[in-house]
Amino acid sequence: MGKLFSLTYPTAAVLLAIRHGHRYGFDVMDATGLPDGTVYPILRRLERRGVLEGAWEDEAIARAEHRPARRYYRLTPLGEGAMSEVLERFPALVRLFGTEAEPA
Amino acid sequence: MMSVPGLRLIGAASRMVPFLRREAWRREWEAEAAYAWQRMTADGRATLLPRIRLVLRVSMCVVDAFWEMKETMSFSGLFQDLRFAVRTLLRYPAFTAVAVVTLALGIGANTAVFTLVDGVLLRPLPFPESDRLLSLQHLGRDGQDELPISEGLYLVYQDQATSLEGVAMHSSTVVNLVGDGEPERVPAQAVTPGFFEVLGVEAALGRTFVEEEGVPDAERVVILSDGLWRSTFGGDPDIVGRTVDMSGVSRRVVGIMPPDFGHPDRQARLWLPRIVDPAEAPLAAFGAGGVARMAPGSTIESVDAEIQGLITRLPELFPQDGEAAFLAEVGLRARIRPLKQAVVGEVSTTLWILLGTVGFVLLIACANVANLLLVRAEGRQRELALRVAVGAGRTQVLRTFMSESAVLAAAGGALGVVAASLAVRTSARFIPSDLPRMAEVGMDGRVLAFTAAVSVGCAVFFGLFPLVRYGSDDLVSHLKDGGAHGATGGRDRHRLRNGLVVVQVAMALVLLVGSGLMFQSFLALRSVDPGFDGERVLTARISVPPGEIEGWQETAGFFRQLQERLAAQPGVLGAGTTSRVPLTGHSSFGTMEVEDHPRAEGELPIFAAHSRAEVGYFETMGIPLVEGRTFRAGDGAEGSRAVVVDESFAREWWPASSAIGRRVRGGPEGEDWWQIVGVVGDVHQSSLEEEPRNTLYWPLTLGLAEDPFPARTLDVVVKTSAHPLPFVSVLRRELQALNPRIPLANPRTLDDVFRAATGRTSFTMAMLGAASGIALLLGLIGIYGAISYVVSQRTREIGVRMALGASGSLVQGMVVRQGLLLAAGGVAVGLVAAGLLSSFMGSLLYGVSATDPVTYGGVAIALVGVAVLASWLPARRAAGVDPSRALRAD
Numbered sequence: 001m002g003k004l005f006s007l008t009y010p011t012a013a014v015l016l017a018i019r020h021g022h023r024y025g026f027d028v029m030d031a032t033g034l035p036d037g038t039v040y041p042i043l044r045r046l047e048r049r050g051v052l053e054g055a056w057e058d059e060a061i062a063r064a065e066h067r068p069a070r071r072y073y074r075l076t077p078l079g080e081g082a083m084s085e086v087l088e089r090f091p092a093l094v095r096l097f098g099t100e101a102e103p104a
Numbered sequence: 105m106m107s108v109p110g111l112r113l114i115g116a117a118s119r120m121v122p123f124l125r126r127e128a129w130r131r132e133w134e135a136e137a138a139y140a141w142q143r144m145t146a147d148g149r150a151t152l153l154p155r156i157r158l159v160l161r162v163s164m165c166v167v168d169a170f171w172e173m174k175e176t177m178s179f180s181g182l183f184q185d186l187r188f189a190v191r192t193l194l195r196y197p198a199f200t201a202v203a204v205v206t207l208a209l210g211i212g213a214n215t216a217v218f219t220l221v222d223g224v225l226l227r228p229l230p231f232p233e234s235d236r237l238l239s240l241q242h243l244g245r246d247g248q249d250e251l252p253i254s255e256g257l258y259l260v261y262q263d264q265a266t267s268l269e270g271v272a273m274h275s276s277t278v279v280n281l282v283g284d285g286e287p288e289r290v291p292a293q294a295v296t297p298g299f300f301e302v303l304g305v306e307a308a309l310g311r312t313f314v315e316e317e318g319v320p321d322a323e324r325v326v327i328l329s330d331g332l333w334r335s336t337f338g339g340d341p342d343i344v345g346r347t348v349d350m351s352g353v354s355r356r357v358v359g360i361m362p363p364d365f366g367h368p369d370r371q372a373r374l375w376l377p378r379i380v381d382p383a384e385a386p387l388a389a390f391g392a393g394g395v396a397r398m399a400p401g402s403t404i405e406s407v408d409a410e411i412q413g414l415i416t417r418l419p420e421l422f423p424q425d426g427e428a429a430f431l432a433e434v435g436l437r438a439r440i441r442p443l444k445q446a447v448v449g450e451v452s453t454t455l456w457i458l459l460g461t462v463g464f465v466l467l468i469a470c471a472n473v474a475n476l477l478l479v480r481a482e483g484r485q486r487e488l489a490l491r492v493a494v495g496a497g498r499t500q501v502l503r504t505f506m507s508e509s510a511v512l513a514a515a516g517g518a519l520g521v522v523a524a525s526l527a528v529r530t531s532a533r534f535i536p537s538d539l540p541r542m543a544e545v546g547m548d549g550r551v552l553a554f555t556a557a558v559s560v561g562c563a564v565f566f567g568l569f570p571l572v573r574y575g576s577d578d579l580v581s582h583l584k585d586g587g588a589h590g591a592t593g594g595r596d597r598h599r600l601r602n603g604l605v606v607v608q609v610a611m612a613l614v615l616l617v618g619s620g621l622m623f624q625s626f627l628a629l630r631s632v633d634p635g636f637d638g639e640r641v642l643t644a645r646i647s648v649p650p651g652e653i654e655g656w657q658e659t660a661g662f663f664r665q666l667q668e669r670l671a672a673q674p675g676v677l678g679a680g681t682t683s684r685v686p687l688t689g690h691s692s693f694g695t696m697e698v699e700d701h702p703r704a705e706g707e708l709p710i711f712a713a714h715s716r717a718e719v720g721y722f723e724t725m726g727i728p729l730v731e732g733r734t735f736r737a738g739d740g741a742e743g744s745r746a747v748v749v750d751e752s753f754a755r756e757w758w759p760a761s762s763a764i765g766r767r768v769r770g771g772p773e774g775e776d777w778w779q780i781v782g783v784v785g786d787v788h789q790s791s792l793e794e795e796p797r798n799t800l801y802w803p804l805t806l807g808l809a810e811d812p813f814p815a816r817t818l819d820v821v822v823k824t825s826a827h828p829l830p831f832v833s834v835l836r837r838e839l840q841a842l843n844p845r846i847p848l849a850n851p852r853t854l855d856d857v858f859r860a861a862t863g864r865t866s867f868t869m870a871m872l873g874a875a876s877g878i879a880l881l882l883g884l885i886g887i888y889g890a891i892s893y894v895v896s897q898r899t900r901e902i903g904v905r906m907a908l909g910a911s912g913s914l915v916q917g918m919v920v921r922q923g924l925l926l927a928a929g930g931v932a933v934g935l936v937a938a939g940l941l942s943s944f945m946g947s948l949l950y951g952v953s954a955t956d957p958v959t960y961g962g963v964a965i966a967l968v969g970v971a972v973l974a975s976w977l978p979a980r981r982a983a984g985v986d987p988s989r990a991l992r993a994d
Contacts, residue, residue: 024136024139025132025136026136026139026140026161029161036160036161036164037164037167037168040164040165040167040168040171041167041168041171044168044171044172044175048175062135065142066142067135067138067139067142068131068134068135068138069131069135070132070135070136070139071128071131071132071135
């Protein structure tokens with residue numbers, strides 16, 4: 001089996017951001033500092049490859065805050081598996097989010 | 105809370121996202137935007153900078169949407185195919201440019217004409233449930249007379265016809281509006297109060313008329329059009345309820361209509377209630393247009409049957425009324441049509457023919473592109489063979505062809521839309537002004553959908569030819585052979601392309617015949633002698649409101665004084681006045697009696713056109729005097745009851761003797777007998793196509809003190825020694841000097857009037873001419889391309905022939921003969937097709953038969969000539985082939 005995706009810096013940053021609990025599209029943009037236009041295509045690609053999975057937030061929470069429900073992303077087991085490579089190849093990135101990873 | 109920014113953009117971008125994912129995609133972006141906005145505005149103030157950043161961030165949804173689209177397409181390989189097609193096409197810029205421009209011409213022409221057809225013919229009238237609206241008209245004397253509706257019949261239908269929900273009358277009139285500056289002459293409609301309700305429209309401001317405003321002694325009210333309200337009253341909403349002076353009468357403004365309302369035409373700038381007095385409503389005075397709304401459940405047939413029944417019962421309903429008996433005598437019949445049909449009128453034929461014409465142009469363009477594609481496909485055999493050799497399957501090769509067709513059609517369609525929008529905008533000036541519903545014409549989603557459909561059709565059409573050509577199962581083996589089928593490359597290979605050329609020539613011939621016939625009609629119409637000499641004659645319409653000048657004598661005096669002042673100006677050769685100059689509308693038409701020919705029992709009454717003319721009119725207009733004299737001062741007064749008739753009238757009643765001294769009565773003048781003092785030449789009064797009708801000219805001043813309707817609206821004519829248009833200012837000055845509150849309307853030369861009368865024919869001719877010009881050019885390129893290609897394929901064969909002793913001229917003849925054969929085939933097919941199709945044009949032609957042999961023959965010869973020329977160029981190249989080179993070359 002070939003590689004699931006090419007692990008570029010932006011991809012690694014997105015994966016790490018999600019791992020650290022920045023789970024919504026705009027939050028990922030804020031957390032990574034990547035150009036706004038690049039984040040969603042990365043999310044879409046990773047979701048399509050099965051590294052991430054998307055889900056809708058609880059309707060009740062959204063309704064309580066008078067806004068529509070947002071869609072969040074979390075790592076799949078496949079994505080969790082890929083994290084070791086991320087950490088290995090982009091050690092500097094890890095510092096951006098702190099070493100202590102809180103599982104999504 | 106302010107609305108979240110960018111929602112609209114998200115909605116628009118979501119259209120790019122594949123349908124199945126679209127909803128979720130849109131919800132995700134909207135939720136993110138809403139969340140970010142909410143957080144930003146939570147503390148009650150969002151500064152400008154974060155706000156801009158949010159908008160920028162949300163606008164990135166476009167990138168995401170594009171990614172979604174691209175991803176789905178590349179999933180099916182479509183994106184790669186299209187990208188590959190674009191790259192391939194860009195490598196052959198000449199071919200691509202020719203193909204795209206050809207298609208853009210065809211698609212653009214179709215889009216432009218469809219814009220017209222859609223706006224004028226296809227779209228329903230802009231009224232609610234407009235399919236229930238009807239036009240009510242009548243026909244008299246077995247359809248010889250077209251009559252609108254009379255007040256009497258209006259009341260009968262309104263009271264008795266149960267199949268109609270409502271009936272209304274409308275007639276054109278003019279109102280003098282005296283504002284601060286120069287008095288304005290404003291076209292208006294006098295309508296029965298129910299008019300707006302029948303149409304189903306409401307006022308934008310205020311209200312429409314109520315029933316009580318349509319009876320005698322009602323309060324004088326008026327409804328303004330949006331245009332007049334804005335231009336003259338500055339869009340002041342408080343105008344409703346105020347009174348305005350109109351033609352010397354104070355009227356209270358009760359409403360303003362919405363800007364898009366205009367019926368029966370867009371000329372009317374205000375509406376007055378039409379007063380109908382049931383006690384005096386005449387049955388036989390047909391002076392207004394009729395509209396009606398069918399009751400739910402009625403059909404045109406049921407309405408027609410009911411109205412017809414009412415007409416038959418008229419003498420029984422009005423036993424005392426002589427007019428009811430008269431209507432029965434003339435065999436009055438109802439003519440009920442859908443309102444849209446009546447509004448659109450004869451224009452529909454022209455427009456459908458135009459659409460058919462540009463449809464042909466598009467087919468020719470497609471045939472051309474198909475031919476180009478076929479030629480190119482053969483030139484690409486090595487490339488395709490290579491692709492097959494490295495493992496490309498049949499489907500993949502065919503997909504290459506299809507995606508190239510799609511890209512070409514898309515580019516042609518896009519360019520065509522641009523061309524069409526330019527064409528629609530610029531052609532607005534050339535479209536005859538009497539074309540109905542022009543204000544409703546415009547390019548919109550429907551038109552674009554049509555263009556998209558046409559482009560897809562094109563792609564399928566010319567994409568199909570390579571499929572037919574290479575779609576057979578042996579494609580792969582065929583390509584592996586490298587297509588080496590001998591020097592000329594197989595007979596059936598040419599058959600498809602030759603067939604295309606024959607079809608092209610045939611269609612070009614049909615179009616050329618059409619435009620040839622139109623051209624001949626135009627010439628015939630231009631050469632019609634209108635019966636007057638309009639050179640250097642200026643005309644303008646003047647109407648005197650009763651509020652300005654009362655009594656008939658004063659009114660007549662005013663016109664006479666104006667005429668005298670004009671005649672005294674330097675550079676003026678003559679001046680006159682008439683009720684209506686020829687070719688500017690229908691003259692009034694009515695019954696009359698001839699003293700020598702008392703009407704026998706059961707005989708139909710005599711009808712004639714009635715016109716009024718002042719001293720000097722005939723001389724100014726150059727209408728020749730045939731016998732007797734024209735009017736002179738004093739004619740019309742008691743004791744000098746003089747009338748002038750035209751030649752056709754004199755000939756009809758006194759074919760063998762002179763008409764001078766005979767007596768007639770009828771028309772506007774009452775019971776006296778009037779003596780014919782002169783006979784003048786026939787004049788085309790209403791149109792150039794119609795034969796001149798029997799016409800009676802009454803003196804302008806009838807000299808009847810009891811005349812309740814003195815002629816207040818008249819056309820002045822002035823013949824000048826130099827170009828007449830600069831004289832308009834003199835005319836205006838003289839009128840102002842006499843009475844500054846009487847306006848001048850529609851000043852123009854009689855040459856303009858004449859040109860307008862040939863407007864529709866010249867418009868159709870120009871459109872058909874342009875279409876057939878394009879068709880001829882495309883056909884020429886088609887023949888040239890086909891023959892060139894054959895020559896290039898046969899270079900080796902030609903070399904052999906020449907090596908064996910064939911002369912250059914022999915080879916040249918051989919090639920030209922081939923082109924000629926194609927052209928002859930096309931001409932033969934085209935002649936048959938033109939013969940069958942031209943019958944549709946019958947109603948547009950004038951003075952030429954739809955199967956005119958001269959046109960057909962001329963066009964056929966011209967096309968053959970063009971074909972010879974188109975094949976002679978490659979033939980010369982063939983004759984110049986150097987045998988030794990040709991044989992050495994592969």
